[in-house]
Amino acid sequence: MNHAISVIQKLGAIALTLVVLIMPVYADEPVEGVRHTFENSNNQWQMDRNGGLILSFYEEQSLWTRYDISACSFCTGADDNCDMDGIVEINLASRPNEPVLAVTCHVGAHSQRLQVFAPSQNQTDAVYTVTGEYYITFTQGAENIRISYDKRRDDGTFGEVVTSWP
Numbered sequence: 064m065n066h067a068i069s070v071i072q073k074l075g076a077i078a079l080t081l082v083v084l085i086m087p088v089y090a091d092e093p094v095e096g097v098r099h100t101f102e103n104s105n106n107q108w109q110m111d112r113n114g115g116l117i118l119s120f121y122e123e124q125s126l127w128t129r130y131d132i133s134a135c136s137f138c139t140g141a142d143d144n145c146d147m148d149g150i151v152e153i154n155l156a157s158r159p160n161e162p163v164l165a166v167t168c169h170v171g172a173h174s175q176r177l178q179v180f181a182p183s184q185n186q187t188d189a190v191y192t193v194t195g196e197y198y199i200t201f202t203q204g205a206e207n208i209r210i211s212y213d214k215r216r217d218d219g220t221f222g223e224v225v226t227s228w229p
Contacts (some may be wrong), residue, residue, distance in 0.1 A: 093137065095148045101152055106162040110150065118150070120162060120182045128186040129178065131226055132178070135168030144175055144198040153179065155229075156205040167199055174200045180196060191228040198220060 078142040098109045098121070117134035119126060138145035163181045166189075170176045177199045178189035193199065195212030202209050204224040205228045214224050 099152075101162045102154065102192060104160045104162060106151070108162070108164055118164070118166065118180060119178070128182045130180055130187075130189070132166060132168070134170050135166065135176070137168050138172070143169070143173075144200075145169075147175065147198070147200060153203060155207070165201065167201075170194065173197050175212070177201060177212075178209075193226070 078122055083086060093110045095110055095112060099169045100107050105123050106127070109121070109122075110132075111117050111118050111119065112137040116135055118132050120128050120130075120131045139148070140146065149166045149167060151165045151167075153165050157159065157162065157207050161181060163179060166180065168176055174194050174196055175198050176192065179191040181190045184190045193198045193210060193212060196215050197213050199210065199212040199223045201211070202221055207229055209225065209227045211223055211225050216222055
């Protein structure tokens with residue numbers, strides 16, 4: 064009897080782990096002027112308006128680099144896939160101390176964009192950018208993020224594209 068209960072508990076833990084791993088990442092709309100510390104390091108990030116929307120990375124307490132994300136607009140709520148808009152820390156098992164952020168926002172009238180910023184790889188531009196016609200979703204795995212977005216085909220219909228980074 065105890066063995067059966069133990070097996071059921073283990074299966075429940077495995078099922079919960081699988082649910083967490085395959086759920087899409089949802090982000091909160093970033094709050095300007097608030098400094099956030101990365102989970103596995105003393106590095107920090109902050110978003111500010113300084114002649115445009117600026118995403119700053121800090122190494123310890125010193126400014127490391129800044130990215131201009133002025134094309135972004137963030138929205139909240141379930142409409143227009145706004146629950147995906149925001150900034151999320153990405154943790155890769157092979158690079159546990161590398162500061163990486165995924166920024167999802169709306170650009171233009173309807174499009175949604177995902178940009179990945181990793182200052183140890185590129186201090187001037189995003190290391191990955193993709194724009195969906197209307198939506199983007201992504202899930203984080205141990206070694207990458209899996210991204211889905213819509214793209215207009217040549218015949219005017221829409222199809223889903225699935226890719227990953229890195």
